[in-house]
Amino acid sequence: xxxxxxxxxxxxxxxxxxxxxxxxxxxxxxxxxxxxxxxxxxxxxxxxxxxxxxxxxxxxxxxxxxxxxxxxxxxxxxxxxxxxxxxxxxxxxxxxxxxxxxxxxxxxxxxxxxxxxxxxxxxxxxxxxxxxxxxxxxxxxxxxxxxxxxxxxxxxxxxxxxxxxxxxxxxxxxxxxxxxxxxxxxxxxxxxxxxxxxxxxxxxxxxxxxxxxxxxxxxxxxxxxxxxxxxxxxxxxxxxxxxxxxxxxxxxxxxxxxxxxxxxxxxxxxxxxxxxxxxxxxxxxxxxxxxxxxxxxxxxxxxxxxxxxxxxxxxxxxxxxxxxxxxxxxxxxxxxxxxxxxxxxxxxxxxxxxxxxxxxxxxxxxxxxxxxxxxxxxxxxxxxxxxxxxxxxxxxxxxxxxxxxxxxxxxxxxxxxxxxxxxxxxxxxxxxxxxxxxxxxxxxxxx
Amino acid sequence: xxxxxxxxxxxxxxxxxxxxxxxxxxxxxxxxxxxxxxxxxxxxxxxxxxxxxxxxxxxxxxxxxxxxxxxxxxxxxxxxxxxxxxxxxxxxxxxxxxxxxxxxxxxxxxxxxxxxxxxxxxxxxxxxxxxxxxxxxxxxxxxxxxxxxxxxxxxxxxxxxxxxxxxxxxxxxxxxxxxxxxxxxxxxxxxxxxxxxxxxxxxxxxxxxxxxxxxxxxxxxxxxxxxxxxxxxxxxxxxxxxxxxxxxxxxxxxxxxxxxxxxxxxxxxxxxxxxxxxxxxxxxxxxxxxxxxxxxxxxxxxxxxxxxxxxxxxxxxxxxxxxxxxxxxxxxxxxxxxxxxxxxxxxxxxxxxxxxxxxxxxxxxxxxxxxxxxxxxxxxxxxxxxxxxxxxxxxxxxxxxxxxxxxxxxxxxxxxxxxxxxxxxxxxxxxxxxxxxxxxxxxxxxx
Numbered sequence: 056x057x058x059x060x061x062x063x064x065x066x067x068x069x070x071x072x073x074x075x076x077x078x079x080x081x082x083x084x085x086x087x088x089x090x091x092x093x094x095x096x097x098x099x100x101x102x103x104x105x106x107x108x109x110x111x112x113x114x115x116x117x118x119x120x121x122x123x124x125x126x127x128x129x130x131x132x133x134x135x136x137x138x139x140x141x142x143x144x145x146x147x148x149x150x151x152x153x154x155x156x157x158x159x160x161x162x163x164x165x166x167x168x169x170x171x172x173x174x175x176x177x178x179x180x181x182x183x184x185x186x187x188x189x190x191x192x193x194x195x196x197x198x199x200x201x202x203x204x205x206x207x208x209x210x211x212x213x214x215x216x217x218x219x220x221x222x223x224x225x226x227x228x229x230x231x232x233x234x235x236x237x238x239x240x241x242x243x244x245x246x247x248x249x250x251x252x253x254x255x256x257x258x259x260x261x262x263x264x265x266x267x268x269x270x271x272x273x274x275x276x277x278x279x280x281x282x283x284x285x286x287x288x289x290x291x292x293x294x295x296x297x298x299x300x301x302x303x304x305x306x307x308x309x310x311x312x313x314x315x316x317x318x319x320x321x322x323x324x325x326x327x328x329x330x331x332x333x334x335x336x337x338x339x340x341x342x343x344x345x346x347x348x349x350x351x352x353x354x355x356x357x358x359x360x361x362x363x364x365x366x367x368x369x370x371x372x373x374x375x376x377x378x379x380x381x382x383x384x385x386x387x388x389x390x391x392x393x394x395x396x397x398x399x400x401x402x403x404x405x406x407x408x409x410x411x412x413x414x415x416x417x418x419x420x421x422x423x424x425x426x427x428x429x430x431x432x433x434x435x436x437x438x439x440x441x442x443x444x445x446x447x448x449x450x451x452x453x454x455x456x457x458x459x460x461x462x463x464x465x466x467x468x469x470x471x472x473x474x475x476x477x478x479x480x481x482x483x484x485x486x487x488x489x490x491x492x493x494x495x496x497x498x499x500x501x502x
Numbered sequence: 503x504x505x506x507x508x509x510x511x512x513x514x515x516x517x518x519x520x521x522x523x524x525x526x527x528x529x530x531x532x533x534x535x536x537x538x539x540x541x542x543x544x545x546x547x548x549x550x551x552x553x554x555x556x557x558x559x560x561x562x563x564x565x566x567x568x569x570x571x572x573x574x575x576x577x578x579x580x581x582x583x584x585x586x587x588x589x590x591x592x593x594x595x596x597x598x599x600x601x602x603x604x605x606x607x608x609x610x611x612x613x614x615x616x617x618x619x620x621x622x623x624x625x626x627x628x629x630x631x632x633x634x635x636x637x638x639x640x641x642x643x644x645x646x647x648x649x650x651x652x653x654x655x656x657x658x659x660x661x662x663x664x665x666x667x668x669x670x671x672x673x674x675x676x677x678x679x680x681x682x683x684x685x686x687x688x689x690x691x692x693x694x695x696x697x698x699x700x701x702x703x704x705x706x707x708x709x710x711x712x713x714x715x716x717x718x719x720x721x722x723x724x725x726x727x728x729x730x731x732x733x734x735x736x737x738x739x740x741x742x743x744x745x746x747x748x749x750x751x752x753x754x755x756x757x758x759x760x761x762x763x764x765x766x767x768x769x770x771x772x773x774x775x776x777x778x779x780x781x782x783x784x785x786x787x788x789x790x791x792x793x794x795x796x797x798x799x800x801x802x803x804x805x806x807x808x809x810x811x812x813x814x815x816x817x818x819x820x821x822x823x824x825x826x827x828x829x830x831x832x833x834x835x836x837x838x839x840x841x842x843x844x845x846x847x848x849x850x851x852x853x854x855x856x857x858x859x860x861x862x863x864x865x866x867x868x869x870x871x872x873x874x875x876x877x878x879x880x881x882x883x884x885x886x887x888x889x890x891x892x893x894x895x896x897x898x899x900x901x902x903x904x905x906x907x908x909x910x911x912x913x914x915x916x917x918x919x920x921x922x923x924x925x926x927x928x929x930x931x932x933x934x935x936x937x938x939x940x941x942x943x944x945x946x947x948x949x
Contacts, residue, residue: 068691069636070782070790079793108583110568113805114561121557136555140770174621174799181798185658189516207797211632213660244515323587325803335517343517346526350654351628352621352799356772358560359803 073210077450078203084427085442092434096472098459099440101256101415103318104384105463116321116365117358123368143357145345147172149364153314153328155372160289162303163312169332169341171348172355176286176315176327180249181208182344182351183282183311183329187246188214194238196248198226200447200454202256202284205249217245218449223409225262226250228269235277247280247311252301253288254414257447257458261412264298271301274309280333281305286315290385291413294375308333311340316363318415318462319374324359385415388461388469392417395473406480415462418444423483425457432479439475520657524897525650531874532889539881543919545906546887548703548862550765551831552910563768563812564805570815590804592792594619596811600761600775602819607736609750610759616779616788618795619802623733623762623774627696628655629791629798630729630758630776634693635661641685643695645673647894647901649703649731652696664692665896670856672709673697675716682724694727694758699748700735701861704894704905708859711745718748721756727780728752733762737832738860741822755780758787763810765862765909766821771806832862835908835916839864842920853927862909865891870930872904879926886922 073079089099117139124130124138138148150170157163173179187193197205199218209216217238220227231248238245250270252262262270274281283301291297302312312330320326331340348354370377393410396419400406405422423429425443433439444456464472520526536546564586571577571585585595597617604610620626634640644652646665656663664685667674678695685692697717699709709717721728730748738744749759759777767773778787795801817824840857843866847853852869870876872890880886891903911919 068693070633071636071794073797074633074790074793079797082796083793102589105580105584105588108580108587110564110583110586113564113586117557117560133552133555136557137552138770139557139560140555140768141552142549142764142769174803177798177800186517186521189518204797204800211794211797246515317589321587321805322589323585323804325799325801325806343521346521346530347518347658349529350520350526350651350658351624352772353624353651354772356621356803356806357770358768358809359772359806362805 071211072213073207076206076210078206078446079210081203081446085446088427088431088434089440092438092440095434095438095440096464096468096475097440098461098464098472098476099442100463101460102463103322104381106384106465107380112321112366113362116362116369119365119369120361123364139357139361143354145349145354146170146341147328147355147360148357149326149360149367150328152364152367152372156367156374157312157314157330159372160375161300163300163330165302165312165330166332169330169339171329171331171341171344172360173327173329173348174352174355175317175325176284176313177204177208178348178352178355179313179327179329179344180204180282180284181211182347183247183313183331184208184212184214185347186340186343187280188212189244192242192244193246194243196231196235196238196245196279198250198255198258199449200257200444201249202251203447205284206449214246217243219248221255221258223260224266225252225255225258225260226266226270228266228273231270232273232277235279245279247282248274249282249284250301251284251286253285253298254290254411254416255284256287257416257418257442257444258409259411259414259416259418259458260409261298261414267299267301267304271304271309275307279309281310283310283312284315285312286318287414289319289375289378290382290415292386292389294382302330316374319378320363320366324362326355326359326363385462386413387466388464389413389417391466391469392459392461392473395469399473399477403484405484415460417459417461418456419459419480420456421480421483422455424453424455426453429479429483430457432482433476436482437475437479439472439479441476518658519660520654523653523657525653525893526657528650528893532877532893535874535877535881536887539885539887542881542885542887543911543915543922544887545908545911545919545923546889547910548907549910550769551828553831553912554827559768559813560809563809563816566812566816567808570811586804586808590801592796592801593617593788594775594802594807595804596773596807596814597775599811599814599819603814603821604759604761604777606819607822608747610747610777612749612759612777613779616777616786618776618778618788618791619807620774620776620795621799621802622764622772623731623760624651624655625795625799626760626774626776626791627651627729627731628658629794630694630760630778631655631659631661632794633787633790634727635659636691639689639691640693641690643678643682643685643692643726645697645702645705646896647704647891648696649698650894652731653896661693664690666695668702668705670707671713672699672702672705672707673713673717675713675720678717679720679724682726692726694729695721696729696731697748698731698733700732700745701737701858701863702731703734704863704865704889704891705856706858706861706863706865706905707856708745708861714746714748714751718751718756722754726756728757730757730759731762732759733765734861736766736822736825737829737862739833739836741829749777763821766825767810767813771809773802773806773810832909833860834913835911836860836864838913838916839906839908839920842916846920846924850931852931862907864906864908865903866906867903868927868930869902871900871902873900876926876930879929880923883929884922884926886919886926888923
C-alpha cells in the first residue's frame with residue numbers, strides 16, 4: 056500500500072491556475088498549523104457547535120422523511136425506496152420543504168420550481184458563477200475581506216473578483232457603485248455582486264436595514280444581480296428581531312439566494328440550495344443551474360436530502376425553532392468573548408474589536424501585523440489558534456486583524472483561550488503595555 | 503408561490519457556453535420524451551435494478567459503519583457523531599474501506615492517501631478535468647461515441663474533446679496514436695485520454711486484454727495519462743473471469759482510476775472516488791484534486807459515505823459478493839434481450855446488434871437514421887423508449903443506431919418492449935421486410 060516512488064512526475068505540464076493561487080493554499084496552511092497543535096484552544100474553525108450532536112437523529116430524520124413521502128406525498132413503498140436509493144431529480148426532492156422553511160423563517164416567497172438543492176452552499180455558488188462566466192470580460196464584485204470559498208469558486212471558473220471595501224456595516228455602497236461603473240467603463244461585464252448581509256464571514260458584522268434597501272435600489276438602477284449568502288442569519292441575539300434578508304425584500308428578481316444547512320441543519324448532510332427565480336429563455340435561472348449540476352454532481356444525495364427534509368418536518372419547518380439551544384450557546388459564547396476581551400484589554404487602547412449582534416465571528420485589531428508567523432508563534436508558545444485576516448484579503452496583503460470564531464468552544468475553553476490570546480498579543484506589544492492575561496484564571500470558569 | 507411575471511430578463515448577457523451546447527440539451531430532451539410517455543417500456547435509463555431496494559438497509563449500513571468507527575477505529579461516541587454530523591475531511595472518511603474493496607474486487611493496490619471520495623463518479627471526473635485544463639492549448643482524447651457526462655464535464659471546464667473512433671472492441675488504438683500525434687503536431691497539449699474498458703456507455707462492449715496492455719504501452723511511450731471509468735465492470739457474465747482493469751495493470755502511474763458506487767453500491771448515496779497516485783510537486787494528484795474539491799463541494803457527505811462504507815463492511819469489502827442477485831438479473835435480462843432480438847429480426851439482415859458479455863447496454867443498428875423524431879414516434883405510436891445513439895456522438899451527427907439499456911426491466915416488460923421495438927423498427931423498414939413483432943406475445947412471459 057505504498058505510493059510507488061518511481062511514478063512519472065505528472066507536473067511537467069502546468070495544472071489549472073487555481074491550484075497555485077494563494078487563497079487555495081490558505082486552507083491547507085491553516086489546517087496544517089491546526090493539525091500540528093491539536094491541544095491549542097481553537098478560535099479558528101467556523102463550525103457548528105457539537106454539544107447536541109446525536110447520531111440517533113439521523114435515523115429519526117430518515118424515518119420522518121419516509122413517513123412524509125408515504126403520507127403527504129402518497130408514495131408506495133416502491134416509490135419511497137426509489138426516491139431514497141435511486142438516482143434522483145437533478146433539482147432535488149426537498150424543494151417544497153425548503154420553500155416552506157423559507158416562508159416560515161425568512162418571509163421569502165420562493166416558488167419550489169426556482170429551488171435547486173445542492174451539495175452545500177459551495178456547489179450552489181459554483182453553479183451560479185459557472186453559469187454567469189461566459190468569457191474573459193466577465194467579473195464579479197465581492198466585499199473585501201471575503202469568504203475564502205467565494206475566492207475559490209471564482210478561481211475554479213476563471214472569474215476575476217473585483218474587491219469592494221467593507222466598512223463598519225459591511226459593503227461600502229458608494230464604493231460599490233463607483234467600482235461597478237469604473238469596471239464597466241473599462242470594458243468589464245460585471246455579472247453580479249456577492250454579499251452576506253448577516254454576520255458575514257470573516258468580518259462578523261451585518262448590513263443595516265437601510266443599506267439593504269439601498270443595495271436593492273442600486274441593483275435595480277444599475278442592472279446588477281446580487282448573490283446573497285446567508286449561513287449565519289438565524290443566530291441573532293434576538294431571533295425575532297432579525298433584519299430582513301435581501302431576498303425577502305426583492306421585488307424584481309435581482310437576488311439569487313444561496314442557502315446553507317451546514318450551520319442550521321446537519322453539516323454532515325452537505326445540503327444547500329439556490330433560489331434562482333430569474334427568467335432565462337423560456338425557463339428560470341434555476342433550470343440553467345440544474346443543467347450544469349447534471350454534469351457536475353448529477354443530483355444531491357437524496358439520503359442526505361432526507362436527513363435535512365426530516366429535520367425541517369420535525370421542527371414544523373422552522374430552523375429558528377430547531378436551533379433554540381444552539382443559538383443560546385452562540386449568544387452566550389459571543390457575550391463571553393466580547394466581555395472577556397473588554398476585561399483583558401481595558402488598559403490597551405491599541406487593541407480593539409467589533410461587536411456583532413450574533414453569528415460566529417469577532418474581528419480583533421492589534422497594533423502589529425498578524426501574519427502566519429504570529430499565528431504559528433501563538434499556537435506554539437501560547438496554545439491558541441485564530442485566523443489571520445490577511446487570508447481573506449487575497450495574496451500579498453497585510454493586515455493587523457485576526458478573526459475569532461466563537462461557535463465550537465465551551466465556556467471553560469473560551470476563558471482559557473482568551474488568556475492565551477491575551478498573552479500572545481501582549482508578547483508583541485511595545486514594552487510597558489500588558490494585557491491582563493489572568494482574568495480567566497482568576498475568575499475561574501464562566502457559565 | 504407563483505414565479506413573478508415581471509422579473510427582469512437575466513439573459514440580456516450570454517451565459518456560459520456549456521448551457522447552449524447540444525450535449526447539455528440531450529439529457530433534457532430525452533427526459534422530456536420519457537416524461538411525456540410514462541407508460542412506455544423504457545430501454546432508455548441506465549439505472550441500477552430496483553427490485554431489491556429496501557430503505558431498511560440504510561439504517562443497517564449506518565449502524566454497521568458507526569460500529570466500525572467505534573470498534574475498528576476506536577472512536578468515542580463524540581468522535582463518531584462528529585465524523586457523521588460535522589464538516590469532514592475533504593478527501594473523505596472511507597478511503598481505507600475503498601482501498602480494501604479495490605484490493606478484493608479489482609486486484610488494485612491503492613494507497614488510501616491517493617483516494618479522494620467524491621460526489622459520485624461525475625465529480626471525480628470534473629475534478630480531474632479541472633486540474634488538467636490549464637489553458638486554451640489543452641485537449642482531451644475520448645472515444646466516440648462517448649458517455650454524455652464526459653462531454654458535459656469537458657464543457658464545464660472549457661476543455662475540447664478530440665474524438666477517437668471506437669471499433670468492435672472499443673478504442674481504435676491505431677487511430678488513438680495517430681490523433682494524439684497529430685494534435686501535438688498542431689500545438690495541442692493532450693492532457694489525458696478518457697476510457698471505459700468494460701461495457702462502456704453507450705457501446706456496451708469491452709476492450710480485449712491485449713488491447714489493455716497495448717493501451718498502457720502507448721500511454722507510457724507517448725507520455726499520456728489515462729482516465730479509467732469503471733461503473734459496469736462488476737456485471738460480467740462470469741464474474742470470476744472479469745478482465746483486469748487498466749489500473750490493476752498500471753505499473754508506472756499512468757492511470758487515474760475513477761470509481762462509482764452508483765450501480766454497485768447505493769445510487770442514492772451519490773458517492774464515487776478517484777484513485778490519483780501520480781506525484782505532483784511534493785504530494786499526489788489526489789491532494790490537488792482535494793484542493794479543488796474544497797472549493798467545489800467542500801467534502802462528500804459523511805452520512806452518504808457511511809452508507810457506502812457500511813455496505814462495503816457488511817459484504818467483507820466485496821461488491822461482487824454484494825451484487826450476486828443484481829448480476830444474475832442483469833445477465834438474465836441481457837440474454838433475454840439478445841435472444842429476443844434474434845427471434846424478432848431473424849429474417850431481417852438489415853437489423854443487427856452487438857453482443858456484450860455483460861453490463862447494461864446493447865446497441866442495435868438499423869437501416870435508417872435514428873433521430874429524435876423516430877424516438878418520439880416509437881414512444882407515441884408503439885410505447886417504447888430507447889436512446890438514439892447520435893446523442894453520444896455530439897452535435898450535428900447522424901446515426902443509424904440506438905442504445906438499449908437492460909438494467910431496470912422485468913422479463914415481462916422486456917418481452918413487451920421488444921415486441922413494441924420490433925413494431926417501431928418495422929414501421930420504418932422498406933415494404934415487405936417485417937420483423938416478427940409477436941414473438942413475445944406468442945410465447946408469453948419468459949422467466
